[in-house]
Amino acid sequence: MSEGKTDYIPGQYPDLPPPITEVGVVGWLRQNLFSNWWNTGLTFLGLYLVYLIFVPLIQWAIIDADWVGDSREACTSGGACWVFIRVRLDQFLYGFYPVGEQWRVNMTGLLLAATIAWLTVPKIPGKRYAGLFALVIFPVIAYLLLSGGSFGLEPVETTLWGGLMLTLILALVGIVAAFPLGILLALGRRSKMPIVRALSVAFIELWRGVPLITVLFMSSVMLPLFLPEGVNFDKLLRALIGIVLFQSAYIAEVVRSGLQAIPKGQYEAADALGLSYWKKMGLIILPQALKLVIPGIVNTFNELFKDTTLVMIIGLLDLLAIIKAALEDPNWLGYSIEGYTFAGLVFWLFCFGMSRYSMAIERKLHTGHKR
Amino acid sequence: MKIKHLLAGGSLLALSTLPVAHAGATLDAVKAKGFVQCGVSTGLPGFSATNDKGQWTGLDVDVCRAVAAAVFGDASKVKYTPLTAKERFTALQSGEIDMLSRNTTWTLTRDTNLGLNFAGVNYYDGQGFMVHKSLGVKSATELDGAAVCIQAGTTTELNLADYFRSKGMKYTPITYDTSDETVKGFEAGRCDVLTSDQSQLYALRIKLKDPNSAVVLPEIISKEPLGPVVRNGDDDWLKVVRWALFAMINAEEMGVTSKNVDEVRKTTKDPGKQRLLGLSGIKGQGLQIRDDWAYQIIKQVGNYAEAFERNVGQGSPLKIARGINALWKDGGIQYAPPIR
Numbered sequence: 001m002s003e004g005k006t007d008y009i010p011g012q013y014p015d016l017p018p019p020i021t022e023v024g025v026v027g028w029l030r031q032n033l034f035s036n037w038w039n040t041g042l043t044f045l046g047l048y049l050v051y052l053i054f055v056p057l058i059q060w061a062i063i064d065a066d067w068v069g070d071s072r073e074a075c076t077s078g079g080a081c082w083v084f085i086r087v088r089l090d091q092f093l094y095g096f097y098p099v100g101e102q103w104r105v106n107m108t109g110l111l112l113a114a115t116i117a118w119l120t121v122p123k124i125p126g127k128r129y130a131g132l133f134a135l136v137i138f139p140v141i142a143y144l145l146l147s148g149g150s151f152g153l154e155p156v157e158t159t160l161w162g163g164l165m166l167t168l169i170l171a172l173v174g175i176v177a178a179f180p181l182g183i184l185l186a187l188g189r190r191s192k193m194p195i196v197r198a199l200s201v202a203f204i205e206l207w208r209g210v211p212l213i214t215v216l217f218m219s220s221v222m223l224p225l226f227l228p229e230g231v232n233f234d235k236l237l238r239a240l241i242g243i244v245l246f247q248s249a250y251i252a253e254v255v256r257s258g259l260q261a262i263p264k265g266q267y268e269a270a271d272a273l274g275l276s277y278w279k280k281m282g283l284i285i286l287p288q289a290l291k292l293v294i295p296g297i298v299n300t301f302n303e304l305f306k307d308t309t310l311v312m313i314i315g316l317l318d319l320l321a322i323i324k325a326a327l328e329d330p331n332w333l334g335y336s337i338e339g340y341t342f343a344g345l346v347f348w349l350f351c352f353g354m355s356r357y358s359m360a361i362e363r364k365l366h367t368g369h370k371r
Numbered sequence: 372m373k374i375k376h377l378l379a380g381g382s383l384l385a386l387s388t389l390p391v392a393h394a395g396a397t398l399d400a401v402k403a404k405g406f407v408q409c410g411v412s413t414g415l416p417g418f419s420a421t422n423d424k425g426q427w428t429g430l431d432v433d434v435c436r437a438v439a440a441a442v443f444g445d446a447s448k449v450k451y452t453p454l455t456a457k458e459r460f461t462a463l464q465s466g467e468i469d470m471l472s473r474n475t476t477w478t479l480t481r482d483t484n485l486g487l488n489f490a491g492v493n494y495y496d497g498q499g500f501m502v503h504k505s506l507g508v509k510s511a512t513e514l515d516g517a518a519v520c521i522q523a524g525t526t527t528e529l530n531l532a533d534y535f536r537s538k539g540m541k542y543t544p545i546t547y548d549t550s551d552e553t554v555k556g557f558e559a560g561r562c563d564v565l566t567s568d569q570s571q572l573y574a575l576r577i578k579l580k581d582p583n584s585a586v587v588l589p590e591i592i593s594k595e596p597l598g599p600v601v602r603n604g605d606d607d608w609l610k611v612v613r614w615a616l617f618a619m620i621n622a623e624e625m626g627v628t629s630k631n632v633d634e635v636r637k638t639t640k641d642p643g644k645q646r647l648l649g650l651s652g653i654k655g656q657g658l659q660i661r662d663d664w665a666y667q668i669i670k671q672v673g674n675y676a677e678a679f680e681r682n683v684g685q686g687s688p689l690k691i692a693r694g695i696n697a698l699w700k701d702g703g704i705q706y707a708p709p710i711r
Contacts, residue, residue, distance in 0.1 A: 217457070220458050313455055315452070315454045328414030329416070333577040
C-alpha cells in the first residue's frame with residue numbers, strides 16, 4: 001500500500017463506488033480512446049487530422065467569409081464569398097419564375113410541408129385522408145398553382161421553372177408516380193399470367209439496362225425528331241416521363257425482393273381464407289413486403305433525388321444547373337467553390353431528412369420481425 | 372463520332388417526316404405568336420448568361436433581341452430556351468426554337484448535312500494561348516518545349532497538336548476534364564500555357580486569383596466563326612436574322628449608336644443613314660417587317676460596337692480586345708453588305 005493511493009482487494013468492499021477511472025467521462029475516454037499506447041497514438045493522429053481539416057474550413061467558410069454586399073467588389077477578405085449565393089438566392093430557389101408570382105411557389109411549398117407534417121406527425125389525426133390528399137389532391141393543386149392559366153392566375157411556362165423548385169418537382173413527381181407503377185411491375189413480374197409476366201420482365205430489364213442519362217438524352221434529342229414539326233410537348237414533361245419509367249423499374253425490383261422475403265405460408269394462408277388476388281396482395285402480402293424493403297425504397301428515392309441533377313444535360317436548369325449557369329455570369333466568374341458548397345449542403349439536407357424520416361417509419365412499423 | 376452520326380441520321384429523319392414548309396413559315400409563325408423563341412447557351416460568359424435579376428444577357432443573346440426588335444419593335448419579346456451543345460441542332464430542326472444563337476461554329480458539315488443555315492457571324496473566335504506573365508513570352512512561336520494545359524476530348528487538343536507539329540515545336544500536354552480544373556492546374560503552375568478558344572481564355576483568366584499574372588497571346592491557331600443559325604428552306608426568316616445582324620454592324624460603321632440614333636434620325640442628310648433608319652429606300656418591305664426595323668434594333672440593342680463592349684469588351688469584366696472582330700476599316704474583318 002503506497003502513499004496517497006488506496007488499493008483494495010477485489011470483492012472485499014462491495015459497497016464502494018467504482019474507481020473514477022472506470023466510469024463517467026474519464027472512464028469512457030480511457031476505455032475508448034486511450035486504452036493502450038497504440039490507440040492513444042491513433043486518437044492523437046485523428047485529432048490532428050480533424051484540426052488540419054476543420055480549422056482552415058471554418059476560417060474560410062465563416063471567419064474570413066464575406067456576407068454583405070451585392071457585387072463581387074464586396075468580396076475582398078479572401079474567404080468564402082457568400083454574397084454570391086445571397087444575391088442569387090431567388091434564382092437558385094425559383095429559377096426564372098416571375099418575381100411577382102413567386103408567392104405561388106411558396107404557397108405550394110408550404111402546402112407540401114403541411115401535408116408532410118400531416119403524414120408524419122403521429123398526433124395529427126386523419127392519416128387515411130392525409131394519404132389521399134397527398135397523392136391525389138395535392139398534385140392537382142400544386143399543378144394549378146405552379147403552371148397557372150386558371151382561376152385568374154397568370155400562366156407560367158415550364159421553361160421558366162428552375163432551381164430548387166424544379167429539383168423538388170422532378171424528385172417528388174418521380175417518387176409519387178414511380179412507386180405505384182413499380183409495385184404493379186413487381187406484382188406483374190411474379191404473376192402467373194405469362195404475357196403480363198413477360199411484359200413486366202421486358203419493361204424492367206429494358207429500363208434497368210440503360211443509363212438515366214441516355215433516357216433523358218433520348219427524350220430531349222431523339223423524341224422531337226419523331227414528332228411532326230410544330231408538335232412539341234413540354235421538355236419538362238418528357239424528362240419527367242423518362243424519370244418515372246426509369247425509376248419504376250428500380251422500385252419494382254426492390255419491391256420484388258420484399259415479396260420474395262414473405263414466407264410461402266402467408267400466401268397460402270391468404271388463399272385458404274378465400275381472398276381474391278388483390279385482397280390477398282393489398283391486405284396480407286404487400287403491407288409486410290413493403291415494410292421489409294423500406295431501406296431499399298428510401299435508398300432508391302435518395303438516389304433519384306440526386307439523379308435529378310442529370311437533367312442538366314438536356315438544358316433544364318435544376319438547382320445544380322442553375323448554379324453552374326450563374327457561375328458563367330461574367331460578373332461572378334470564379335466563385336465555383338461557394339456555388340458547389342451551397343448545392344452540396346442543400347442536397348445533403350434533403351437526403352438526410354429523407355433518411356431520418358425512413359428511420360422513423362421503420363421504428364413505428366417495427367413489429368418484431370427485425371433480427 | 373457516334374453523336375454526329377445520330378444527329379446526321381436524326382436530321383435526315385426529321386426532314387423526311389416534315390411537311391414541306393413554304394417560304395416564310397417561320398416569320399409568319401413568329402409574327403402570329405408575338406415572340407421569338409431563341410435557343411441560347413446554358414451559360415457562356417459574355418455570350419449568354421443570366422444576370423442577378425434572372426435576365427439573359429450576352430452577345431449571342433443580343434442577336435435574339437435584335438431580331439425581336441426588328442420584327443416587333445420590342446427587344447424584350449424573346450423567349451429563351453437554354454440548350455446544351457448536344458441538343459441545340461435538334462431543338463432547331465424540330466421547331467422547338469425559331470433561331471439558334473449559341474456560339475455555334477460555322478462549318479461545312481453543319482451548313483450542309485444538318486439542314487441548317489448560318490445567318491452570319493457575330494463573333495470571330497479562334498483558339499488562343501494564355502501564359503504566365505512571369506515567363507515573358509510575347510508570341511506563341513516562343514513556346515517550344517512548353518507544358519500545355521488543355522481540356523481533354525475537345526477539338527482544342529487536335530488543333531494544338533497540328534499547330535505545334537506544323538511549327539516543328541515540342542510540347543507536353545497536361546489534360547483536365549473540366550475548364551475549372553484546367554484553370555486550377557494552370558494556377559498551380561503545372562503548365563506554362565493554357566489553351567482554349569480565345570473568347571473563353573478571358574473568362575478563364577478572371578477565375579485566376581490574380582488575373583493580372585497571366586496574358587493572352589495574340590496568335591489564333593484555328594478558325595471559329597460563331598453565328599446565329601436558322602432552319603434550311605426558310606429564306607424569309609433567314610434574311611430577317613441575317614439583316615438584323617448586318618444592321619448592327621452597318622450602324623457601327625456609320626457611327627449611329629443607341630444614344631444618338633434619335634438625333635441622327637431627325638437631322639441626318641446622309642442618304643446611307645436615312646436608308647438605315649428607314650427614312651428612304653426599300654425600308655422594311657423586302658424583309659416583310661416594319662419600316663423602322665433597323666432603328667428599333669439600334670435604339671434598343673445598340674450597334675455592334677456597343678453590344679460587343681457591353682458584353683465582352685471594355686465595359687464587361689472580360690475585357691476582350693476587338694481584334695479581328697473590329698470593323699474592316701479598323702483592321703478587323705467584320706463587314707456587312709450595304710443597306711440600300
